[in-house]
């Protein structure tokens with residue numbers, strides 16, 4: 001007998017709704033502070049460098065490299081049990097921000113630190129998508 005577990009979904013907040021709206025449209029974005037120019041990810045209400053709340057969304061290329069990763073053999077949530085083993089990674093985007101995301105790769109042994117990756121979007125619901133990454137074929 002199997003149990004159905006619902007996958008936890010992101011819950012957009014007033015500070016993150018712009019990010020989730022873009023992701024749902026297939027665009028990966030990050031924040032830039034208009035006062036000091038610092039880049040931000042994850043989305044916040046204010047710049048942690050200068051405390052300005054003048055932040056804008058900028059479009060990311062969707063490309064980056066794996067900073068570090070792990071292969072999950074024990075699901076972090078029962079809803080992920082059917083996906084094990086799966087890879088989670090810290091991705092350094094080409095623009096200079098770092099984000100946590102899943103790596104979609106059928107050959108997990110191909111994943112390595114420094115590997116070039118590009119974003120793909122996994123649709124979770126009609127209103128929510130989740131950025132994931134795949135290995136670039138050219139490395």
Ligand SMILES: [Zn+2]
Nearest residue numbers: 033036047050
């Ligand atoms: Zn700032």
